[in-house]
Structures are given as C-alpha cells and as structure tokens.
Amino acid sequence: MARVTTGITSSHIPALGAAMQTGTSNNDYWGPVFKGYEPIKEWLKQPGNMPDVVVLVYNDHASAFDMNIIPTFAIGCAESFKPADEGWGPRPVPDVIGHPDLAWHIAQSLILDDFDMTIMNQMDVDHGCTVPLSMMFGEPSEWPCKVIPFPVNVVTYPPPSGRRCFNLGDSIKAAVESFPEDLNVHVWGTGGMSHQLQGPRAGLINKEFDLKFIDDLINDPEHLSLKPHLEYLREAGSEGIELVMWLIMRGALGDKVRDLYTFYHIPASNTALGALILQPEETAGEPLNPRKVMSGHSLATA
Amino acid sequence: MTETKKERIDIHSYLAAFDDIPGTRVFTAQRARKGYHLNQFAMSLMKEENRKRFLADESAYLDEWDITPAAKQAVLDRNYNAMIDEGGNVYFLSKLFSTDGKSFQFAAGSMTGMTQEEYAQMMIDGGRSPEGVRSIKEGY
C-alpha cells in the first residue's frame, strides 16, 4: 500500500534557482538560506526518507496556463514534464519524471471524491515546481524520485478557499492509501510565505503572521483553514495567498503531526521563506537537531 | 439527508473588500478581462524568437496585439504600475522583465517609488511592515 509519510513545505522563488545557477548560493545574502535547507537535504538522504513519489503542489505562474485556460486544481499525469521557458530560457534542470499510474489513480479518486480535477497529459513546469526540487535535491543529472506536479490557481481570483485546499489534501491522502503498490509518497506544499510583488505596497513582510501560520498549520489546521482570502491579502501581501497550498499538504497528513524541522528566513528577495518537514504523528520520525532555525532579519526583535 | 446548509460567501462584498487594501490591485476577473491581450502579449515572450522580434522593434511588435494605447505606452515605458492598471498581472509581466534580464525584485521595487537600493535595503531590514497598510477604511 502506498502511504503519505511526509509533508514538506518550501518557498519556490525563482531567485533561489538563479542563485544556484550563478554560483552565489554561498554568498552573504543567500548563504543563510541554503544553510537552512541543508538539514532537509541531509534528512532526505537518510534511509527511508527519500520519497518514491512527490505530489508537488505549486502554482503555475502564467507558464503552462495563460489567460485562456485557468484550472483551479490540475494534476500532471504525463510520463515527464519539461522545464518551462519563462522568459530567460528554461531552467537548466532535469526533466521532471512523472508517475502516470499513481497520478491517474489520484485523479480518478479525487473526482469520485467530488474534486473536479483538470488532467494534464502535456505540461511544462515552471519555477514553482522545479525550484523546490533544486532546493531539496541540489543539482543532480536526474531527480532522485518521481514527481506528480499538482498546479493550483492562486493567480486569478478567486483562488480556492483554505478549507477547500485542506479537504483536498485529505482526499489526496485517501487516494494514495488506496493505491496498491508499496510507495513512500510525500506531499509538498510550496510558495509563500508573506510577500507582495506588485504596487506601492510591494515588499510587505509579516513575520508575526507567518510564525502564527506555521504554528497553526502544525497544531490547529482546521481553524487555520477557515482564514478568508481577505486576511491573507491584508496580512501576508497579495502573493502571500500562495500559502493556501500549504493547507493541501497539511490535509494529506491526518489529524496530528510532528514537526521535524522548521526553517524561517527574511528576506529571500521579496519574500519571507518558510521550509518545514512534518510527519503524521503515528509514524513520525525523530525531530532534527536543531528543530527550529531562524535566520536573516527574522532574528531581529520586534 | 441532514447535511447542514452550505454557508455562501457574498460575491459582492468579497470583491468590494479588495479595494480597501492600500497600494494593491487584486487580480480579479474584472482585471483579468481588461488585461487579457496585454497578458497574452507578455506570454508570447516565452519564445526566444518572439523575444528577439520584440526587442528589435518593440512598437511594431506591440502593434500586432489588440492592446490599448495606454497599455502599449506602459510597456514601452516599462511602467509596471501602469501595466497593472491596464489589467496586467505580475506573473504574466514577468516574461517582459525577464526578457529585459531583470528580476522580480527589480520589478517589485520599481512599483514602490523607491530606488532599487532603497527597496533592497528595506527587504534586508525585514521588509515593509503591514502596520497601517492593511486597510484604507480602518487605517490599521
């Protein structure tokens, strides 16, 4: 039986990919960010932790989908996915290799569970999908696991509600658990945390909001899932709405989780960055040491 | 069947509330419709041959698109606030600033009225505080 063993969250900002590409990931600016990811990379290499398949929840940033097609929830069922050309040529990373059997199984199960999925048999994947892979796995010649890209619309309003996302996660969990093959499946929620990329209010960061969000995500996701869009917009910036995707990840982990690792950093370019490892309480491993890492301006006292 | 009745969100107040956020234009259906051609123009820059053609003669390339004169001028001026007023969305417009070899930080900074240096420093110092810029009406 397949099972969801782990939920991971990660920022997916393109500047992280650019830092790797330009060899600046060790400099004063990016060094602390990549250092904060180091324990996750190490943890993934430990026996039993490397997933067979990642269901990678992200938003397409006007790459695979233009203004002509705007699916709220889509799932990549293809054999493989090419990195998209987002205006500066495709990211020089390996193709993403899918798991069509599991992807189709999840797609069918979700539809039977009242989530009307859009099925993608051909799709390029943008930084939303490939930057988290780079952050977790570095620069291999091929990715060490299969990936099911799972794009969510958080660009054109209205995006799905937090509640809908949380419930979708629960349905993904059930779908995975009814897949007969023995697979270690991760669900990753990417994007966020607080940031705004447009208008005179650009550059907004809300540390208090972010830390409370992380805490509620771990301990009180039911309540967190009721947060209205307006509150994300006001408190976490116009692009902070990406955080609803973390609720999909959380919904896939069941009632109680153990937080193995939390990393929070301000700023990564325009954003506050959060990266977590969570596991379902019943099957959780040992927390990392240190369990919580803050860096950059997040350390400053308010 | 004892299912409780679904609580519905009132779409009018849902949308109206977005206008109360200072310095922010939420990408609603109304904006998406207005900016359709502008955003599709930006998407076209995902192809190398189009980027070349655009950079060789921006005005001529823009004339191939059914966009307003204001949108055209905004693109030529690289005025991102004006493009967003014309219904542009930053993720679509990212194809334009990527074509220019510019980053999200550059584009975001350019919309704030700050210099690039000032904006970068503000981010390093913890970013823009939400204090006072959450709501116009309520001023908090």
Ligand SMILES: [Fe+2]
């Ligand atoms: Fe994003």
